[in-house]
Amino acid sequence: MGKVRKISTPLKGQDIRTLNAGDEVLISGEIYTARDQAHLRLYKMIKEGRELPLDLSDKIIYYCGPTPAGDRIIGSCGPTTSGRMDRFTPVLIEHGIRGLIGKGKRSAEVRDTIRLAKAVYFIAPSGAGAYLSKKVVASEIIAFDDLGPEAVYKLEVRDFPVIVAIDSEGRDIYV
């Protein structure tokens, strides 16, 4: 497998194109959480032509619903299963998303969309939410507050460890 790379957000096209399936990567910068219900809402808002609560351009979405922060920056915050978001992902990529972080395999449709849009899908260590919480230096809810753990959080991460699972050429470590 590949070497450990460092990248920062927002994602730049030239950075994405140098990432290969299997590469270990450390991400620094802003990433945005969204899981099932937030995806459903964003998807419906796009379909209805409504203004979105965040600009999706060149953003990274992280499939995560953290535990409540309490007096910490954030609670436990590992990835949830990506496959449940497959039904919404192509539309979000069409609207600017370029990076996805989750766990597990994706559909052929998602893989094709990633290849055509020159996007990238990362997997993060799963079931290690306490460990990953140490990579988050700031956190705030920016949309869908009423969804509780499923709200959209803007996270500032430093050296957040991921592995490229589908690269911009559509190469998939699980296929």
Place this chain on the structure above:
Amino acid sequence: MNLRYVDPVKIKSTVRELCVTANTILRDDVLAAIKDLYEVETEGTPAKNMLKVLVDNAEIAAAEKLALCQDTGMVAVFVEMGNRVVIKDALIQDIINEGIKEAYEDACFRRSVVDGPLSRNNTGTNTPGIIHLEVKNGDKIMIAVMPKGFGSENKSRSIMLDPTADAEEIVKFCVETVKLAGPDACPPYILGVGLGGTMEHSAFIAKKALLRDITLRNQDTHIADLENKIKEEANNLGIGIMGLGGISTVIGVNIETAPTHIAGMPLTVNVSCHATRSASTEI
């Protein structure tokens, strides 16, 4: 018959403590299995690096009383209640749910339970738990809690096999279940397998099987052989931690069996992740 009166507050605080312990301290048997894999996994591979992350994760969670995994689950509670126990002026299910609610609020665990499959309003308390109540002889209450995330619950499966099905068919279904879960449900996995009973009873004993220490085999040697066979064949799939390949696909297979009907052989495989959490005690 001597009755024993048990204070509801004692039961509530016990459930509360068990929920906190289960969510923050990785089980000894599970942690030991992960450490063993780390020792033998190929040096320099992402798989080995990720196993180290899991060991670090367990240390951070325990030291900071932080949830091992953000999915602090829907709590299954297994209660074996002595027939001489009396709880005055309270229903045990209500007391248990109060204990869960307090744990999830106080320890900042994620509330993941919604009020209905379609309405999907978060109850805000992580209740109700799924409570399994059994009555036994005696004056003790045995309580085990298992907060289980849905990443792995979603990959669990049941089948009604023919009564003439052989070991091979059982193994095949279990291994196929692991293959379908693939990298999605946080391998290395632990499989809780329920064989026999009725459909819903096989699902119950499959989940209860996950409570057993993964280093202990079923006392029936035929069933123990099945456990070993399923583990071996599932590991041959080479899925590995996070689906990165290698040797770490399944770290435990626990089968529980029950009497069943002449016409069938219900089989449920409850897939559980490398952060399989449970804690138990006796009051």
